[in-house]
Amino acid sequence: MRTAFHRQLEALTASVADLCARAGGAMQRATHALLHADGSLAGCVLNDHDKIMRHGAQAQRKALALLALQAPVAGDLRVVVGDLKNVADAQRMGVLASHVAEIARRRYPARAVPDEAIDHFTEMGRIAADLSNIAGHAVRSRDPVAAARLRRDDDAMDxxxxxxxxxxxxxxxxxxxxxxxxxxLLGRYYERFADHAVEIGRRVIFQARGEPMSVSGVIGRIVGFVRAGYPEGIPATDTFPLLALLRRRLADREVMRIAAELVEHGDVPVDATTIRVMISKITDQMPAPAEVERVKRHLEMCGWPVSDEYGA
Structure with missing residues (x-):
């Protein structure tokens, strides 16, 4: 009985890996259509989108059947639940690829991307394809080392x-x-595509080790320290310097996760879109280094060991 169960489990995992590959292939073709004003190829990507969604729905049914009929526990349960969630992320990657194709088709016969942005989207398309390939390999092999590589490429996408x-x-x-x-919009689609691939990698690590990537714990600690430093909420004057302080050691995706938590609970006086724009404007001289240092000192006085713990 358990042999049959593990065969079904392997089949489920293979389906998820295949779904990652399909989403990556769709994004690769959508990128080509975008950069070369290929309306026909963009239409093919959109027509194939339903196949990705159907494949994902089949994988979800497999996972739910295993949960209902086999009652997996411990490591096997982590794999089934993780694969079920990975299906949703891979499907969303396919949706984002279709959004890219839709913009390419809408602007046909013109090219949607100006000359100045061609190199950016060429590289973003390459990274997206790499991320989907790595995610699929990590899922199939359950290799936490491969999964950890996703964060590096996600940083490049950010x-x-x-x-x-x-x-x-x-x-x-x-x-x-x-x-x-x-x-x-296109920049957002590629960036979110990468984020979903990273989430798949996080679950692969959890499946293999029984613990999430350590950054989740870091993010929780940072949110706690920030709230302790600003019990009445973060003033507008400190929001931009705080984001710059976090960016010294964390990737944009991780800074956005912290910001999203703070926004959700009303700890900052701006919305997530404004936060994202602020992050995009951070440089070595913006905001003023003195302002970043002021916020750093304030948080250290309130108990956050910024320099010791994060080297910020």
């Missing part, structure tokens, strides 16, 4: 996303509202 904002805000940009909206 960096490119920031560069897009710099391109539109800090340099002459004469492409009109439509191109601005398209580039903003």
């Amino acid at each position: 960096g490119l996303h920031r560069q897009l904002f710099t391109l539109m805000i800090d340099k002459p940009w004469n492409h009109g509202v439509a191109a601005t909206v398209d580039v903003t």
Whole structure:
């Protein structure tokens, strides 16, 4: 009986890995359609999207059947529940690829991406394909080392996303509202694609080791220290310097997770979109280093060992 169960478990895991590959292939083709104004290819990506969703639904049914009929425990339970959640992330990756294809098709026969942003989206497409391949391999092999690599490529994607904002805000940009909206949305789609791949990697690590990636614990501690330093909420004057302080050691995705927690509980006077724009504007000189140092000293006085624990 257990032999049959483990065969079914392996089949489920293979389905999830295949779903990652399908989503990655869709994003790869969508990127080609975007960069080469290929309306036909964009249409193919959109037509194939239903196949990805059906494949995901089949994998979900497999996982639910294993939970209902086999009552897995311990490590096996972690695998089944993790795979069930991974299906949702992989499906969402497919949805994001379809969004890229939709913009490419909508602007056809023109190209949606201005010349200045071609290199950015070429690299973002390459990273997205790599992330989906690594995620699929990590799921299939249950290799936590491969899963941990996803964070590195996600950092690269976050960096490119920031560069897009710099391109539109800090340099002459004469492409009109439509191109601005398209580039903003596209950057977000690629960045979220990477985030979903990283979440899959986190679950692979949890499946293999029975514990999440350590950064989750770090994020929880940071949120606690920030709230202790600002029991009445973070003032507007300190929000930007605080984000810059966090960026010294954490990736953009992790800073956004901290910010999302603070936004959700009303600890900051701005919304998540404003936070994201602030993060995109952080440089060595912005906000002023003296302001970042002031916030750092304030938090250290309130008990957060910033320098010792995070080297910030």
